[in-house]
Amino acid sequence: MNSIQLRIWRGDDSSGQYHDYKTEVDDGMVVLDAVHKVQAEQAPDLAVRWNCKAGKCGSCSAEVNGMPRLMCMTRLNTLPTDAPITIEPIRAFPRVRDLVTDVSWNFRKKLTIKPFTPRKPDFPDGEFKMQQEDIERVQEHRKCIECFLCQNVCHVLRDHHKHDEFIGPRLLVYSAALELHPADTADRLKSLKDEHGAGYCNITKCCTVVCPEHIKITDNAIIPLKERIVDEYYDPLKVVLRVLGVRR
């Protein structure tokens, strides 16, 4: 048993402050365990969202010592103990209470992306024939657990509050999963360029750094989309060829 200090943000969307708690922890415990211990022993009204405790549901997102993390996947022994461990709610979405935030914006925004629009199935029973190697790229995107840590760290949402003009890295990953899918036929490039604001991403890669599923968000989702947008709208040669009818 070691004694540690937690500095937990408590409050709601109008005001709040940090509260210090001292608690005993065992080897191998994660931040979420310590928060639960505080909740059980000292602050029964402390609000915290969690579900799986296995890094798979994406509910327990928070900022631990200033970095967006899943609380259930952050071992206490990886954190310095010479000062209190700061735990606060994510910052790109409205606070509900204590560590709980309202991330529903993400689900509303997701509905503005054209859904999967498959080509004609290859078999009468509606099955598609696809090569594993063609589908691998989008399988990476589909690992997303919707923890929204990437949305939280992305400075376009976090610091510039461009929620009306930019869908954020998570939804760019979702768009890439559809846009790069070999059986999909829809064209999302115009909306990605305009109302979904792919150009706002300045490829500073913070989303990739925090993704607990290790999705290479910037390199394998956002940049491939940006390149397709260049093909379609910015490459002067391709634009001329298209105007001349040489290229589709």
Place this chain on the structure above:
Amino acid sequence: MSQMTLPVKRSWGETQRRDAWWKTPVFVFLMLSAFLVYANIRVFEGDNYYSGHSTAEANRATNYLTPFYSPLMFEVESRAATPSGHAWLSSGRPGWLPAWLSPAALILIFPAGFRFTCYYYRGAYYKAFWQDPPSCAVGEPRNEYRGEHRWPLLIQNIHRYFMYCAVVFLFILALDAWHGLHFRKPDGSWRWGIGVGSIVLLLNVVFLSGYTLGCHSFRHLVGGHRNAMSEQAFKHKLWKCSTCLNEKHMAWAWTSLIWVAFSDVYVRLCATGTWTDFHIVF
């Protein structure tokens, strides 16, 4: 969005992070600034680009052209009597070109533009030079933000054109490395050989190839633009090779940048006679 109440934005540099988040941006800032200063000095120096011009006897047998001056469009006036043999225009400086412009100034815009618009460097210098953001989860100095969504940074979308040029440069630099394996005998004939400078120039091509062929635009154009890549086996293979380099794009970017500067320093030291190249001539 307007109906969402969000936490108050943090001020410039404000964060709860306790690690040394400032280290990487400071490193990037110092390295890129140092490179820019050095490259500018060299471009305007207008000499010491060819090791065979050296005052040191041993270096006069060597045939190393610095990558900063390659392709060498013309020989500078002071070297007209002892041409390096690398100049593309045998007639010397074109009449319309002001005398203070060195041959390097004509060509460096291409590699400079390539790096300036590179996806990796963009992300790195937006942080280090423009603080947008200073580092992940650290407060920013400005409220206004256009990103690459509007002018002027919309111009970054031109990156692939610089990439085309960079691929051509690879061939040119490979040719220079090949020339670097040739040594001049006192009677003016050429012999095969290998020197420290030859290895420096060869590695330069290797590192620049690793950087250029792992470029995101290259990766997109050789295969990434397709969804069903397996239908075109060759493109698929190219895409996989490029992906393999792309995974380490940052490392290639720095290695090649440092090495190209080192190659220039090496050739310059040989050209000025400060350093004597070690070589074996077969």
